[in-house]
Amino acid sequence: MFDKLKAIYQKLSPGFRQVLSNTAWLFGEKILQMALGLLVGVWVARYLSPQNFGLLNYATALVGLLSPVATLGLSSIVVRDLARDSSHREEILGTAFVLKLLGGLATFAATFALVMVLNPQDKLTHWLVAIAATGTIFTSFDVIDFWFQSQVQSKFTVWSTNTAYILINVVKITLIQMRASLVAFSWALTAEKAVAAVALLITYNLKGYKSRAWRFSWVRAKELLSQSWPLIISGFVIMIYMRIDLVMLGQMRNSAEVGVYSAAVKVAELWYFIPGSVVQSVFPKVVKAKDNDEKIYYERLQQLFNFMAWISYAVAIPMTFFSNQIVWLLYGPKYADAAPSLAVLVWAGLFVSLGLARGPWLITEGLMKYSAGTAAVGAVINMIFNFLLIPKYGGLGAAIATVIAQMFASYGANLFYPKTRPIFIQQTRALLGLGLIDFIQRKLKKD
Template identity: 40%
Template sequence: MRIPSIPGFEKQALEKYFKNTGMAFVGKVGSLVITMLVNIQIANYLHLKLFGILNGAITYVYFFQAITSLGLDQYVVKELHQHPENRDTILGTSFRLKLCAGLLALPLIFLAYQAYPAKSTPYLFVLILSFTGIIQSFNIIDPYFQSQVQSKYIMQVQVTSYLVSAVIKLLLIYVYHASIIWFVYAFLLDWVLLSIGYIITYQRKGRSLRQWQYNGHLARKLVSYSWPLIISGVMVSVYMRIDQIMLQNMRNASEAGAYATVVRFSEAWYFIPSVIVSTLFPAILNARRDDVARYKRRLQNLYDLMVYISLPAAIVISFAAPLIYKLFKPEYAYAAPVLAVHIWSGVFVFLGVASGQQLIAEDYVRLSFIRTGFGAIVNIAFNLLLIPKMGIMGTAVATLIAYASSTFFIIFIPKLSKQGVMMFKSLFLISLFQKIIKR
């Protein structure tokens, strides 16, 4: 893989990173393409209302994934790097913690549904999908392969499981003409297939789940590290998904089904900024330690890069939205203008991911929580205001406002306002013009 030159960053560092993670990236892209194509077929088969009902159950369970995952993965990778001799204890303890969290999520989901159900979505659908929290406990094997710099196995498992899942869902559509309940089971099966793939691959590498052990001291250590990520993950879930449930409850399942197609397309590329930031941030942190001026330049370069990628993509998809919806049945066509608006949220997501990493580097984790919480409040408030007046378009506008507000919330905090100004310079291409003038 040829690595392009990025101003302010060492090509050697990029090559080293992509050598280790490029296969995982390919796996994620491949899985994404498969999933998107199959979801289009499901949306067309179920039509607006039933697709909205199905998506309501998927979205509801999504709220609790931060709890069931416990935010453990990155800490497990770190522990496996530092103490490879304790592999079975680290994996066994993490698995037990995730399993307990998945079991705890079952009554929590039930109570949440009783308090604020998704209109038209039966609780049975939510209950079936809520078992994903238990099944995904086995995905703790993923961090093990990351720690071993063996991302090709992650890619193989993901692509294979999604291919099998795609075949099953297409059979449900074109051979069995199945009812909606079977698609609920099919989405649960996605997690089963992924877990089975990880287990088989782990065993083929000469490892055994029977050797996993639980250690109470390590469990307390991992939870003490991960609880801020759990809270942050819950807020992010509300921040990014509450609009879909609110639309379904305040309007109807049909509009929720149309909006679900918008969200799937608009958010499909949100993994890219995380990959970029993970690639470049070690170099930024080194500059922070050695040279403050260089640190600021590299941070500005990172913000610029986020805009250089997200802005053209938003422009292209805005114009291409009507063509994209040619892939759907005509009843979905009215969602095309909504996609043209919602896609611009990605610009603020890209900048937000970059600045969020900067907040962590500067030890402002608490402010990161506050910023996400502020975005969630703004999202809920504007959805309450705009959904009754504008319907599905109101939801997209509310999301765009919320993402922008959350990203630039730091400009009102004196000690972080300079970072907000740097993002503004990138967003409005001021820093780009300054570079051109200097040349």
């Protein structure tokens, strides 16, 4: 069997083998993180109880709302530029690093100011938010990951992030055994980002690259920001409809309900690494296909949408039927109310996946402004439905609002703009299984 698989692998084109290998590394990383996260994360949730678990997740959600200031929407732009021309590596990485560092500092200040307005008397929440916001400063070192992505060499990033993840999970287990405070667990989450940043820096230099050679360019900075500002806005609104539910639950209900709902969110999003890893791996190839052959370009996009739809169905259907058993098995009776929210939230993943698959097309076609616009409308839809449904239905209402918002922003909105209607058709074919049928028919004809 191994020899047959090896023979099939050798018949693949070098480019496809590189993508497959890169995706395998990303899958390996996320599977390890998923296993550890599930084991240790559930242990932490049980230890903290819904109220403290809710406070921790409320703080991270609040920081998440402003995190686009730290990322500056640079990820895809920098990866694209490096994939097209790596001769300016030092200038691109150096400029992106400085921009992201300034963004991280701005995020810290803005988040702390926000929590002082929303929770003026809650000192514990102030501390939790400040600690979580500190972690955004270390995301400036993610530019190293951008370089390895552009070269389809994510295995080096995997080594770094897994080292940090394993170490911090050991720390979390130790904190549980020590009966540590909630603040200590918040520091552990921030420490993970710091350790990952150091590990990335070491890996980059060990591979023969020199971080000291990075240089900042005002011209490059203006160029990057002029292209990324729609993605910054898009990032804001995406975080709003991804995390505003937790914040609004905390403001309109209580921290215990946030904790229960957070348990559902973590299980529902547990598998998101799959579409994210696939898109991350194929993105450079999609960019190059656009330059070489328009037909192949759209064929690859259809294949990507097909995969996203079917992997989503494979996860969502069984999780919907067994949500009660899953919640009881993982979190125990204290979190039993998370089951209905989980059964609904898991369907958001279908549209998240289609939206991720649409991303390379939007960037390649220069339609980042459209992405920001649809995400903004999705965010508004989410907030409206949260406002209407949370008072009566709590976490379940927040889950329904999230699915509706994701469905519109990632899929439905494509129908209303002429330039995106071809993508709406491709997504619809994937949802109905027609794209997969076409693919099988083409293969049968070739055979």
